[in-house]
Amino acid sequence: MKMPELDADVLARRREIVQALRRIVPGEGVIDSEDEMRVFESDGLTAYRTVPMVVVLPENTGQISRVLRYCHEHKIKVVPRGAGTSLSGGALPLGDGVLLGLAKLNRILEIDHDNRCARVQPGVTNLGITQAVAHDGWYYAPDPSSQIACTIGGNVAENSGGVHCLKYGLTTNNLLGVEMVLMDGEVVRLGGKHLDADGYDLLGVITGSEGLLGVVTEVTVRLLRTPEATRAMLLGFPSVEAGGDCVARIIAAGIVPAGLEMMDRPAIHAAEDFVQAGYPRDVESLLIVEVDGPPAEIDALIPRLQEIAREAGAVTMRVSEDDDERARFWAGRKAAFPAVGRISPDYYCMDGTIPRGRLPEVLTRTTELSAQFGLRVANVFHAGDGNLHPLILYDANNPGELEKAEEFGAEILKLCVEVGGVLTGEHGVGVEKRDLMEVQFGEDDLKQQQRLKCAFDPEGLLNPGKMFPRLHRCAELGRMHIHHGQMPFPDIPRF
Amino acid sequence: MSGAQAFRPETDDQLLEAVRWLVSEDAPAELVGRGTKRRFGRPMQTEHTLDLSALAGIRLYEPDELVLSAGPGTPMADIEAALAEARQMLAFEPPDLSALLAGGDPDAAGGQRRDSLGGVIACNLAGPRRVTAGAARDHVLGVEGVGGHAMVFKTGGRVVKNVTGYDLSKLLTGSHGTLAAMTHLTVKVLPAPETEATLVLSDTDLADAGRLLTTGMAEPAAVSGAAWLPGRLAAGSFGDVGAGVVLLRLEGFAASVADRQAALAGRLGAGRLGAERSLTVLDAEAPADRWRGLRDALPLTVLNADAPLWRISVPPSAGAWILQALLRPETDDIGLLDWGGGLIWLAVDVAAPEGDAGETRVRAALAAVGGHATLVRAPDPIRAAAPVFQPQPSALAALTARVKESFDPKHLLNPGRMYAGI
Numbered sequence: 001m002k003m004p005e006l007d008a009d010v011l012a013r014r015r016e017i018v019q020a021l022r023r024i025v026p027g028e029g030v031i032d033s034e035d036e037m038r039v040f041e042s043d044g045l046t047a048y049r050t051v052p053m054v055v056v057l058p059e060n061t062g063q064i065s066r067v068l069r070y071c072h073e074h075k076i077k078v079v080p081r082g083a084g085t086s087l088s089g090g091a092l093p094l095g096d097g098v099l100l101g102l103a104k105l106n107r108i109l110e111i112d113h114d115n116r117c118a119r120v121q122p123g124v125t126n127l128g129i130t131q132a133v134a135h136d137g138w139y140y141a142p143d144p145s146s147q148i149a150c151t152i153g154g155n156v157a158e159n160s161g162g163v164h165c166l167k168y169g170l171t172t173n174n175l176l177g178v179e180m181v182l183m184d185g186e187v188v189r190l191g192g193k194h195l196d197a198d199g200y201d202l203l204g205v206i207t208g209s210e211g212l213l214g215v216v217t218e219v220t221v222r223l224l225r226t227p228e229a230t231r232a233m234l235l236g237f238p239s240v241e242a243g244g245d246c247v248a249r250i251i252a253a254g255i256v257p258a259g260l261e262m263m264d265r266p267a268i269h270a271a272e273d274f275v276q277a278g279y280p281r282d283v284e285s286l287l288i289v290e291v292d293g294p295p296a297e298i299d300a301l302i303p304r305l306q307e308i309a310r311e312a313g314a315v316t317m318r319v320s321e322d323d324d325e326r327a328r329f330w331a332g333r334k335a336a337f338p339a340v341g342r343i344s345p346d347y348y349c350m351d352g353t354i355p356r357g358r359l360p361e362v363l364t365r366t367t368e369l370s371a372q373f374g375l376r377v378a379n380v381f382h383a384g385d386g387n388l389h390p391l392i393l394y395d396a397n398n399p400g401e402l403e404k405a406e407e408f409g410a411e412i413l414k415l416c417v418e419v420g421g422v423l424t425g426e427h428g429v430g431v432e433k434r435d436l437m438e439v440q441f442g443e444d445d446l447k448q449q450q451r452l453k454c455a456f457d458p459e460g461l462l463n464p465g466k467m468f469p470r471l472h473r474c475a476e477l478g479r480m481h482i483h484h485g486q487m488p489f490p491d492i493p494r495f
Numbered sequence: 496m497s498g499a500q501a502f503r504p505e506t507d508d509q510l511l512e513a514v515r516w517l518v519s520e521d522a523p524a525e526l527v528g529r530g531t532k533r534r535f536g537r538p539m540q541t542e543h544t545l546d547l548s549a550l551a552g553i554r555l556y557e558p559d560e561l562v563l564s565a566g567p568g569t570p571m572a573d574i575e576a577a578l579a580e581a582r583q584m585l586a587f588e589p590p591d592l593s594a595l596l597a598g599g600d601p602d603a604a605g606g607q608r609r610d611s612l613g614g615v616i617a618c619n620l621a622g623p624r625r626v627t628a629g630a631a632r633d634h635v636l637g638v639e640g641v642g643g644h645a646m647v648f649k650t651g652g653r654v655v656k657n658v659t660g661y662d663l664s665k666l667l668t669g670s671h672g673t674l675a676a677m678t679h680l681t682v683k684v685l686p687a688p689e690t691e692a693t694l695v696l697s698d699t700d701l702a703d704a705g706r707l708l709t710t711g712m713a714e715p716a717a718v719s720g721a722a723w724l725p726g727r728l729a730a731g732s733f734g735d736v737g738a739g740v741v742l743l744r745l746e747g748f749a750a751s752v753a754d755r756q757a758a759l760a761g762r763l764g765a766g767r768l769g770a771e772r773s774l775t776v777l778d779a780e781a782p783a784d785r786w787r788g789l790r791d792a793l794p795l796t797v798l799n800a801d802a803p804l805w806r807i808s809v810p811p812s813a814g815a816w817i818l819q820a821l822l823r824p825e826t827d828d829i830g831l832l833d834w835g836g837g838l839i840w841l842a843v844d845v846a847a848p849e850g851d852a853g854e855t856r857v858r859a860a861l862a863a864v865g866g867h868a869t870l871v872r873a874p875d876p877i878r879a880a881a882p883v884f885q886p887q888p889s890a891l892a893a894l895t896a897r898v899k900e901s902f903d904p905k906h907l908l909n910p911g912r913m914y915a916g917i
């Protein structure tokens with residue numbers, strides 16, 4: 001992976017830089033010993049590691065603003081980091097950069113029931129928000145599987161999803177406002193407790209910007225009432241097609257379940273071997289369908305769903321009778337990653353999205369690729385919204401196998417784009433999918449995105465080397481190629 | 496080349512060519528869809544027009560995949576008709592502001608809406624269901640367009656789960672045509688609710704309304720529309736409701752709606768929360784019309800068509816008292832609440848005019864709670880002089896200007912529509 005060239009000037013000034021940062025963030029907040037910095041050398045994409053030049057752990061917005069202003073003035077690169085669970089290398093440090101850890105900003109600032117929102121610092125964990133409001137019957141809806149660890153700031157930066165985002169949306173649909181600091185130290189607030197931030201939807205563009213546009217220092221999230229009741233169904237099918245068909249029928253019937261997850265046979269077996277969730281072993285696909293709401297609604301929906309599942313050819317059908325049983329249905333799905341980790345020394349998690357109807361075709365071709373690369377693959381799938389997580393099994397100790405797994409993964413992602421989908425549904429581009437961006441986007445598409453980056457960070461100091469396969473200078477991107485009086489009068493219909 | 500040009504491209508290539516010409520001539524243009532919102536925003540001094548209404552038609556609609564793509568000029572009426580056939584909807588309930596802004600009889604088009612998909616997206620308009628379903632920006636999956644560099648670009652895609660690159664679709668949504676001419680829009684659609692019911696609490700004044708809306712929205716009943724109309728604006732649809740009427744809408748499967756309706760009525764009914772009031776329920780037959788009217792702000796059309804109109808977004812629990820504070824005593828200032836209190840429509844009394852259509856006092860009222868106010872309707876000279884959209888603090892305004900330049904460095908597309916100089 002080619003990263004931006006190390007800036008020798010900056011590295012030569014390392015001591016001076018560390019001292020300056022210590023003046024801004026006193027005490028333990030600046031770490032420069034290689035040993036202590038090692039815990040920050042990678043995020044959830046552990047294949048890539050770099051020890052940063054220095055780690056800074058600020059405690060408030062003022063310090064963050066001053067750190068960024070200093071780095072801006074001295075042309076020092078900065079990589080923001082939340083909990084470091086990114087699966088795409090978004091928080092991968094740079095050897096000549098400051099790693100700006102936000103974990104110390106971990107306070108819940110305000111819970112406002114009347115306006116159904118909470119204002120929190122970026123280092124609060126995703127689950128921490130729900131835990132702070134659950135006793136009053138509220139929750140924060142997006143629920144990535146990493147929710148015990150990942151931070152809300154990281155969620156904003158990655159626009160994270162979860163198993164319930166089919167009905168409740170992604171992070172971006174559950175935010176009301178943020179405070180963020182730009183690379184030059186300016187602090188801006190977008191949105192607030194009201195709906196629809198004014199002006200351009202910069203809140204929308206910050207969400208999912210992978211730490212390239214600004215450092216999020218406060219987040220106002222929408223809270224929802226905890227559903228009165230929740231039930232899940234476990235449905236087994238003799239083929240992937242039948243499972244996919246069932247999903248389409250559910251949607252066509254006007255039902256949007258809270259969760260709609262699918263696993264293929266290898267994933268079912270791995271999960272069952274690991275947690276004994278009671279999954280049937282003799283099916284090709286397994287669906288978990290979860291519905292929530294008032295009990296009357298659930299009672300009305302379950303028979304409808306059973307009918308649909310029968311029509312789609314379900315060979316196993318179970319409905320959870322209580323929360324324990326529902327938890328068991330989910331246990332296998334939730335443990336799918338570690339379960340696969342148990343049957344293989346390493347696995348590589350992919351994250352493409354496809355139009356749902358193309359699932360059978362994509363899985364068939366994935367199976368062919370699996371044979372071609374000689375690597376096994378297990379599939380878990382957010383079936384409702386077409387987000388596919390193929391897990392490629394490999395052994396990093398076998399020379400060349402990591403590269404082979406990466407190549408296989410790239411082929412799967414290209415396939416996703418080919419059938420009308422995208423490279424990443426929720427894990428982000430980071431360094432991992434950076435060089436595949438040109439598969440999905442043309443040169444002009446990427447240029448427009450980079451022009452936007454220039455509006456936020458013209459020097460390209462914030463998290464460079466991520467997301468874009470090629471770095472262009474802002475001046476070059478802004479250049480116009482048409483000049484005054486150059487175009488003949490166009491021959492276009494008029495009113 | 497001289498003289499005002501009114502381009503009406505029929506293909507993306509023609510549009511690109513027209514934008515190239517604008518670039519080459521340094522000639523700004525007004526972007527128009529079906530023209531119902533031409534008077535929304537600041538008046539512009541553009542000589543030329545880029546009419547996008549011929550880039551129309553539904554290009555893809557897959558109900559099973561919950562996705563629809565269409566050209567920006569596609570009439571919303573066509574889109575709603577296609578969706579209705581599959582019992583689906585645009586869940587953000589886009590309003591048609593043509594009766595308010597373009598004047599005329601809302602029924603002139605046979606009850607059909609007159610706006611375009613592109614206009615709805617460009618203005619990020621959402622109706623009463625905004626409280627649960629989100630705004631237009633939450634439903635836009637992908638956009639293709641031509642920016643002020645005269646280059647075609649695409650962003651997003653046709654799937655819901657997509658974090659590949661910056662979400663420029665959201666940025667274009669609500670940019671009022673100031674960043675790019677959109678040529679292709681892909682939106683998420685959802686199943687329409689099986690049925691709906693509306694709790695109607697009459698004899699509610701603004702103070703009651705504040706409490707009832709906040710309480711209603713905090714219930715687990717999943718209220719998908721929460722509004723208050725003063726008696727004078729409610730009369731047309733609801734008859735005599737005394738001081739005013741609170742409306743709480745429930746949607747979904749029949750069994751669920753019935754259940755939630757009973758629970759909510761129990762919580763809010765007479766005797767609770769203070770004042771005596773009557774509670775009735777409108778069933779599925781009746782309410783759709785009324786919510787449609789509220790969506791399009793039709794209750795305000797009974798007022799003098801010259802009355803300046805403000806659309807104000809505030810923290811929902813503050814809506815009622817802010818509206819109260821904005822009604823000048825001894826005048827006919829009047830307003831209504833939507834979005835559980837989070838959206839205020841304020842009509843300023845024409846008989847008690849202010850030089851700035853109330854701008855100074857509206858902005859002042861928001862200072863304490865946050866939010867933003869848009870002067871949706873006022874005579875051109877006032878909209879040219881007073882900021883139509885919420886003025887931004889300097890760091891944000893500077894960022895906004897840089898974002899504009901990153902799409903349209905020569906300020907050719909709807910210049911000045913949102914902010915002077917942008």
Ligand SMILES: Cc1cc2nc3c(=O)[nH]c(=O)nc-3n(C[C@H](O)[C@H](O)[C@H](O)COP(=O)(O)OP(=O)(O)OC[C@H]3O[C@@H](n4cnc5c(N)ncnc54)[C@H](O)[C@@H]3O)c2cc1C
Nearest residue numbers: 082083084085086090144145151153154157160161211216
């Ligand atoms: C076991 C496991 C399961 C997972 N499951 C899911 C899942 O179900 N759904 C899902 O969407 N993701 C999932 N993820 C991915 C990951 O947890 C999410 O992307 C998460 O949002 C990252 O949060 P973080 O705090 O760890 O951020 P980090 O990994 O520290 O950073 C992620 C990115 O955000 C930037 N960033 C972090 N904080 C800020 C800030 N305050 N301001 C600006 N930029 C910032 C970083 O620079 C980096 O680019 C999973 C990861 C693991 C390891």
